Amino acid sequence: MAFSDLRYLLVLGIVTLIVHAIPQGAPRLLATAFISLLFYVSLNPGTWYVLVAVATLAYFSGLVLSRVPEGRARGMLFAALLTATLLPLLFFKYAATAYHLLPPDGDLAVRWSTMANIILPIGISFYSFLAAGYVIDVFVGSQPAERNAIRFGAVMFFFPHLTAGPIERARHLLPQLGNLGVFNYERAVTGLRAILTGLFLKIVVADTLAPYVDAVYSAPRNHGAVDLALATIYFSFQVYADFAGYSLIAIGSARLLGIELTINFMQPWLSQNLPDYWRRWHISLSSWFRDYVFMPLQFQARRWGKYGLAGALVFTFVLVGIWHGAGFNFAVFGLIHGALVAFSTLTFARRDRFWRSRVPRPVLLVLRATTTFLIVTLTFILFRASGLREALWIYKALFTGAEGVRTVALTKPLIAIAAVIAYDLLVTWAKDAKPFPVWLRWSGYYAAVACIVSAMIQHVSQASSNVQQFIYFKF
Amino acid sequence: MSNFETRVQNVFREVFDNPDLNIYREMQAKHVVGWDSLNHITLIMTLEETFKVKFSTREVMGFQNVGEMMDSLRGKLPA
Numbered sequence: 001m002a003f004s005d006l007r008y009l010l011v012l013g014i015v016t017l018i019v020h021a022i023p024q025g026a027p028r029l030l031a032t033a034f035i036s037l038l039f040y041v042s043l044n045p046g047t048w049y050v051l052v053a054v055a056t057l058a059y060f061s062g063l064v065l066s067r068v069p070e071g072r073a074r075g076m077l078f079a080a081l082l083t084a085t086l087l088p089l090l091f092f093k094y095a096a097t098a099y100h101l102l103p104p105d106g107d108l109a110v111r112w113s114t115m116a117n118i119i120l121p122i123g124i125s126f127y128s129f130l131a132a133g134y135v136i137d138v139f140v141g142s143q144p145a146e147r148n149a150i151r152f153g154a155v156m157f158f159f160p161h162l163t164a165g166p167i168e169r170a171r172h173l174l175p176q177l178g179n180l181g182v183f184n185y186e187r188a189v190t191g192l193r194a195i196l197t198g199l200f201l202k203i204v205v206a207d208t209l210a211p212y213v214d215a216v217y218s219a220p221r222n223h224g225a226v227d228l229a230l231a232t233i234y235f236s237f238q239v240y241a242d243f244a245g246y247s248l249i250a251i252g253s254a255r256l257l258g259i260e261l262t263i264n265f266m267q268p269w270l271s272q273n274l275p276d277y278w279r280r281w282h283i284s285l286s287s288w289f290r291d292y293v294f295m296p297l298q299f300q301a302r303r304w305g306k307y308g309l310a311g312a313l314v315f316t317f318v319l320v321g322i323w324h325g326a327g328f329n330f331a332v333f334g335l336i337h338g339a340l341v342a343f344s345t346l347t348f349a350r351r352d353r354f355w356r357s358r359v360p361r362p363v364l365l366v367l368r369a370t371t372t373f374l375i376v377t378l379t380f381i382l383f384r385a386s387g388l389r390e391a392l393w394i395y396k397a398l399f400t401g402a403e404g405v406r407t408v409a410l411t412k413p414l415i416a417i418a419a420v421i422a423y424d425l426l427v428t429w430a431k432d433a434k435p436f437p438v439w440l441r442w443s444g445y446y447a448a449v450a451c452i453v454s455a456m457i458q459h460v461s462q463a464s465s466n467v468q469q470f471i472y473f474k475f
Numbered sequence: 476m477s478n479f480e481t482r483v484q485n486v487f488r489e490v491f492d493n494p495d496l497n498i499y500r501e502m503q504a505k506h507v508v509g510w511d512s513l514n515h516i517t518l519i520m521t522l523e524e525t526f527k528v529k530f531s532t533r534e535v536m537g538f539q540n541v542g543e544m545m546d547s548l549r550g551k552l553p554a
Contacts, residue, residue, distance in 0.1 A: 136536070139533070140533050140534075140536040140537035141533075141537040142536065142537045142538075142539055290512050291536075294512065295512055295516070295535070295536070296532045296535075296536060298512075298516050299516055299519065299532050299535050300522055300532060302519075307515075309513070345513065366478065393553055
């Protein structure tokens with residue numbers, strides 16, 4: 001049952017009531033952990049035990065690390081425990097690829113043949129990063145080990161963040177457990193609003209754009225440059241609306257239960273440059289890699305100045321790339337982003353002076369957002385194409401202007417895209433504005449509900465494009 | 476404010492290019508304009524150079540606020 005499934009809202013309502021009704025303290029925490037686990041088992045009946053194993057390992061790793069005295073042995077123990085915590089992720093994510101890399105008729109390949117069919121447990125990346133972050137935090141001393149297994153379980157299994165993030169930190173959630181199931185009007189209202197916005201982004205925008213993107217990308221060689229360009233631009237908005245929508249539903253669900261999750265998207269398509277984009281897109285992932293990969297690496301390489309910085313950035317982004325999948329296309333995606341972020345960071349001051357003195361500010365804002373959007377969108381081809389070879393073919397077709405009749409529709413997708421841009425501008429602008437009057441707010445809510453319902457009816461009537469699974473479930 | 480804290484504050488003012496910046500123990504990156512991951516390393520390196528000390532990666536990853544950073548730094552200085 002996905003978050004955009006209307007049955008989920010019913011279940012969420014019931015769970016919210018149960019969590020509020022159960023006495024505070026251990027019973028409520030235990031109930032939350034148990035309900036969350038049931039939710040996860042229903043989604044992932046085959047390999048739910050991986051979650052329990054990773055959580056148990058992280059819990060005991062914290063306890064052990066808090067007891068072993070400082071020294072070399074503690075460092076080695078930490079390395080072993082961290083590796084063990086991440087091992088299931090590495091195994092499930094890359095086993096199938098490893099199988100395909102083997103010679104087709106070797107003995108080993110026969111023995112490993114079952115591995116090609118391994119299904120990635122839902123959310124394994126997200127809960128593994130939470131667990132690994134916790135183990136690192138306990139080791140470096142920024143988080144005391146949690147001794148209470150029920151509290152730790154309530155955080156690890158907490159269902160709103162479990163299936164596709166936001167990637168949480170135990171040190172962010174543990175101090176909030178006192179608010180679990182404690183009703184707060186403001187939090188509940190903003191939670192409901194986040195869920196409504198999330199459903200709008202997912203069902204009205206992402207699911208409307210999806211069939212157009214799929215039609216072109218399922219057979220890119222049958223299309224000309226115009227189709228490819230449109231489908232690629234649609235995909236950028238689709239993946240944003242899909243994942244930001246998902247994240248908002250997760251954040252809203254958690255707020256109904258009293259917990260504040262990490263904000264995952266801050267209007268990334270208004271970013272002014274590439275480093276800015278990475279501070280606004282999938283924030284919980286980029287900040288995880290920043291804190292646990294980039295900063296330690298850059299610190300180690302600090303004596304090499306600019307080269308150390310560039311090297312640390314490229315390495316980190318290649319890791320971010322292959323986190324999405326084991327293909328070369330993902331590695332190249334990471335390599336390009338690492339190189340461009342390093343270039344942008346090192347030359348920003350000079351470029352900024354140059355452009356500011358020549359171009360008026362409002363024009364510069366629009367130009368920079370457009371350029372950043374186009375650069376990221378071009379790299380998304382690597383992400384959406386079936387592999388590196390196909391991506392290269394698409395680049396060639398786009399840049400040589402491959403001929404072909406336009407088959408991709410404009411009106412409906414462009415309205416959906418206009419809705420996302422309007423939403424992004426509204427959120428940016430409303431931060432400094434007075435709250436809207438009640439009649440306007442409620443007109444907005446009713447309009448959003450009407451759009452969601454009519455989009456759902458349309459999706460169902462076009463049987464081929466039913467409500468789509470969230471893109472990030474497969475990571 | 477002790478002499479030690481004044482020296483640390485001067486490093487902060489220099490790195491973040493803000494002569495009016497006043498540091499306090501609970502201060503975190505989010506409270507200071509321009510304290511991003513890049514300036515963070517510049518800050519650590521400037522502290523290392525100013526006080527002639529070395530931090531380990533683990534120490535740097537463990538800092539939660541300015542207070543913890545100062546405690547670690549003071550622990551490295553000769554009594």
